Amino acid sequence: MAQPLSADALVAALKAEGVTVVEHDGWRTHNRNHKGPWGPVNGVIIHHTVTSGTQASVDICFNGYAELPGPLCHGVIAKDGTVHLVGNGRANHAGGGDGDVLDAVIAEDYGDKPPATDKHEGSAGAVDGNARFYGFECVNLGDGKDPWPDVQLEAMVRSAAALCRAHGWTARSVIGHLEWSDWKSDPRGFTMASFRAAVAEKLGAKPADNTPPSTPKFQPFPGAAWFHKNPRSAIVTAMGKRLVAVGCSAYASGPGPQWTEADRKSYARWQRELGYTGTAADGWPGAKSWAALKVPYVKEV
Structure with missing residues (x-):
């Protein structure tokens, strides 16, 4: 468990990992803290927006809608890899989920995926994920056909790695919304096992710190x-x-x-x-x- 990062610490962590950050006006005090706790935090949830267009996606994630007020996440990751920060604190992104999944994430002890979830918002025994997880909404229609540009996927991996590095977590602290709630299918278009592998690889290197890394010399495979x-x-x-x-x-x-x-x-x-x-x-x-x-x-x- 960890205390949530401050707004300044979140920006610094993302930038240190080489992420391009845009701060939406008012994001630093935009949250749902009056509706429930924010923290201790245990991980990161990856979503797809089911929208197209950067500005439209950022606007809906900042404002939300009548049934679900914003912010709907902490950051929106655009197709061009830019991370737009829209919330700082509790956000309406995770909803109810499975306590067994939360326990596995906290322990960071599972195989290629956490235990199968059988909980969702409103179900008996569901755990409040909005209190426990950072959330990134990634611009994609979520239809299995809308492409994920390499630059967007790289920004998603770097953003997740930035929070893991800041809190001392491994890649197993990063899950998809579909792994948290049995009502959800996001993110669609790649596997979370492959995503976690990319985050794990990123965590094995030093932060980018906005400077080109020197070329490392790796051990050839001995057979x-x-x-x-x-x-x-x-x-x-x-x-x-x-x-x-x-x-x-x-x-x-x-x-x-x-x-x-x-x-x-x-x-x-x-x-x-x-x-x-x-x-x-x-x-x-x-x-x-x-x-x-x-x-x-x-x-x-």
């Missing part, structure tokens, strides 16, 4: 057979540190240079973060998952 030999190498240590950094640790201590079952279990978590299942997520590294992990280069082999 699948290499790991089956139970190697003892600085490569294993470097790999383990990356797995910890992206929130996939199954280590009780370490990691160290000796390949162990804890390394395999940690790597299996990483494979599941990337969306692999079954034997493709057995914890034995493959070339594609290794490349995505970006293990820093070490001299020892």
Whole structure:
């Protein structure tokens, strides 16, 4: 659990992650705090707007409508990747959801997706998500056909990563609205497992800080057979540190240079973060998952 970021801290976190921010007039004091608590916060919910056009989407998310007053989120992420801040505090975006999902998000301990939800706004036992989650509404019709431009997806990932980094959360603190409420289908057009994998990868790097990053030198994949030999190498240590950094640790201590079952279990978590299942997520590294992990280069082999 964490206390919500102040308006200044939220802007700073987003900008440090390389996000372009536009502050809507009045957003810093625009909230629904008089209707219920805001915080402690536990994560981020991603939505699609079911609208088109930046200004129209920003306006409706700021103002809301008769049945659901605004703000309807904290930030609106446009097709061009710009994040328009419209609310600071409690917002009408999450509604009621599943306590089992909230527990899994707080523990940050689940596979490629949290437990299936069977709750929604107004259902018996539903938990107030507006008190617990930041919300980003992302401009998209939500019909499965409206495209998600790369620049928009990148801004969505960076925005989620910014809040995770600010609060010390892993990518498992980011969920889709459909994972919170069984009434909802958003976001539609990509999987939240793949989205979380992208957030996890972003969290493994330093914040962008609006400066071009230097080109890192990554460890070449040593080959699948290499790991089956139970190697003892600085490569294993470097790999383990990356797995910890992206929130996939199954280590009780370490990691160290000796390949162990804890390394395999940690790597299996990483494979599941990337969306692999079954034997493709057995914890034995493959070339594609290794490349995505970006293990820093070490001299020892």
